[in-house]
Amino acid sequence: MSAPPAIVSQPVGLLGEMELLLRNRFRFFAEIRDGVDVPRKIRAMFLYSSLFLATFGAVIGSEHSVWQALASSVKLPLLFLITLLVCLPTLYFFNTIFQASLSLSQNLALLLSAVTMTAIVLLAFAPVTLFFLMTTSQYQFYKLLNVAIFAIAGWIGMRQLSQGMLMLTAHERRGARIRGRILQVWILLYAFVGSQLAWTLRPFFGAPGLPFELFRGLGGNFYTNIFASLGELFGFFTVR
Amino acid sequence: MLREVLARQAAQMGLRPEAEASQPESPTPIQPAAQQMPAPPPTATQLEPPKTPLAPAEFQETEDPLSPAEARELAEFNQWAAQVVAPSRLPRTLTWFMLGVLGLLVLLNIPLFNGLALARALPDRQAFIIRDGLVLKGSGPEIYVLEDNTKRWISSLDAFEHYGYQWNDVHLVEDDFLNQFPDGRPLHVLLKCGASPHIYRLENDRKRWIKDIPTFEAEGHLWEDVRFVSCAHLRTIPDGPPIPPDAGSPPQP
Numbered sequence: 465m466s467a468p469p470a471i472v473s474q475p476v477g478l479l480g481e482m483e484l485l486l487r488n489r490f491r492f493f494a495e496i497r498d499g500v501d502v503p504r505k506i507r508a509m510f511l512y513s514s515l516f517l518a519t520f521g522a523v524i525g526s527e528h529s530v531w532q533a534l535a536s537s538v539k540l541p542l543l544f545l546i547t548l549l550v551c552l553p554t555l556y557f558f559n560t561i562f563q564a565s566l567s568l569s570q571n572l573a574l575l576l577s578a579v580t581m582t583a584i585v586l587l588a589f590a591p592v593t594l595f596f597l598m599t600t601s602q603y604q605f606y607k608l609l610n611v612a613i614f615a616i617a618g619w620i621g622m623r624q625l626s627q628g629m630l631m632l633t634a635h636e637r638r639g640a641r642i643r644g645r646i647l648q649v650w651i652l653l654y655a656f657v658g659s660q661l662a663w664t665l666r667p668f669f670g671a672p673g674l675p676f677e678l679f680r681g682l683g684g685n686f687y688t689n690i691f692a693s694l695g696e697l698f699g700f701f702t703v704r
Numbered sequence: 705m706l707r708e709v710l711a712r713q714a715a716q717m718g719l720r721p722e723a724e725a726s727q728p729e730s731p732t733p734i735q736p737a738a739q740q741m742p743a744p745p746p747t748a749t750q751l752e753p754p755k756t757p758l759a760p761a762e763f764q765e766t767e768d769p770l771s772p773a774e775a776r777e778l779a780e781f782n783q784w785a786a787q788v789v790a791p792s793r794l795p796r797t798l799t800w801f802m803l804g805v806l807g808l809l810v811l812l813n814i815p816l817f818n819g820l821a822l823a824r825a826l827p828d829r830q831a832f833i834i835r836d837g838l839v840l841k842g843s844g845p846e847i848y849v850l851e852d853n854t855k856r857w858i859s860s861l862d863a864f865e866h867y868g869y870q871w872n873d874v875h876l877v878e879d880d881f882l883n884q885f886p887d888g889r890p891l892h893v894l895l896k897c898g899a900s901p902h903i904y905r906l907e908n909d910r911k912r913w914i915k916d917i918p919t920f921e922a923e924g925h926l927w928e929d930v931r932f933v934s935c936a937h938l939r940t941i942p943d944g945p946p947i948p949p950d951a952g953s954p955p956q957p
Contacts, residue, residue, distance in 0.1 A: 482795065483791070483792065483794050483795050519805055594809070598822065627777075630774065630778060631785070640767075641768040
């Protein structure tokens, strides 16, 4: 298959890269594919995804206390960026083994674009979260609401990742089907690593009645906790 | 000339002309043959990659064509990518939006309502996690701590302070909520030192000697509630009335 025409970049600042990502992500991907200003894109996405995630972290943490808000504003960006760094080598090496010619920085830029899109969606939901922060008294409901928001934002980010990978590797058909399956498995791996890291770094919300803790003791896991919260929300049992 | 014509026709038909067959072969330029003479060593430019046997088909990555859906999507993506993005107000909007969220967040966390922030000051924000160690108070003066699904009455201010509770830990709840938990053993401060067999109950900063084991059990105490302290520290605490009051003069630890 013949390679698509190269993109000619336009001089933009870091915020301009964000504008390009939001308004025409396909052109953004095409620039990554053609190696246009990839380091600057990485810097812009790293900076703005951290800012947006820190803001949303402060929103969810203020449910408990100011200290929790500050702690969550640091922990939420760390959660996403550490998960990305843990899972990046897997994607890069598997892509390389199966005949993709993307460089490490291109893979990083693509993954960061997914994280940045997730961060932007979370920021967009911030007023909704603040609204429920002030109007609901049920901690379990508030927690599950935000878990649903994270799931929606994560889905949008991963959808963008799939589109970006298609654009970046469309002209390399050798091994394309296998790479597609690898990407699907990798997305599951990313979700699994991310949820486990979230459990390790908790609390992000801060349970009412418990004092502020930077990290809570290990024990249980993310999935049993969500199940328990659902059970309490629907009146089956009480979380202890 | 006829011979040439015949030779040309024979060549076209793939035959060797008779004239050439009957004549002894003229010396032709020596063509190096693999079986007749050793081939000269190949030069670098003459080297060809060794012909290795092909790997089984299943181990070769074949070129996977795009599915029709993928091809359609890709065409659409490339069409979008070709469009130039004109500068807009989006960066400014995004910046102001984020600053607005941060400003609202700061406002919600300023303690404006009797020392409480709006984010945590609404009257119906009473939800908490039921857990051991949760301190509750109903409409009465008693303060309880939850343990093993029972509520234990904190018997004195000494016990409240001794176990490290603070007034901020106390949650005001409805009596109905409190009544769902059965009464557990009251929470007292029971002290003993290793060199002495006597157990004392701390009340109002005084130690009250518990006369014997039957009295100890009759008061509802358990051995697990006894805390060990140094005898020197125990001797510094002034004596209160023994349990029972007619038990006599309390011994020193």
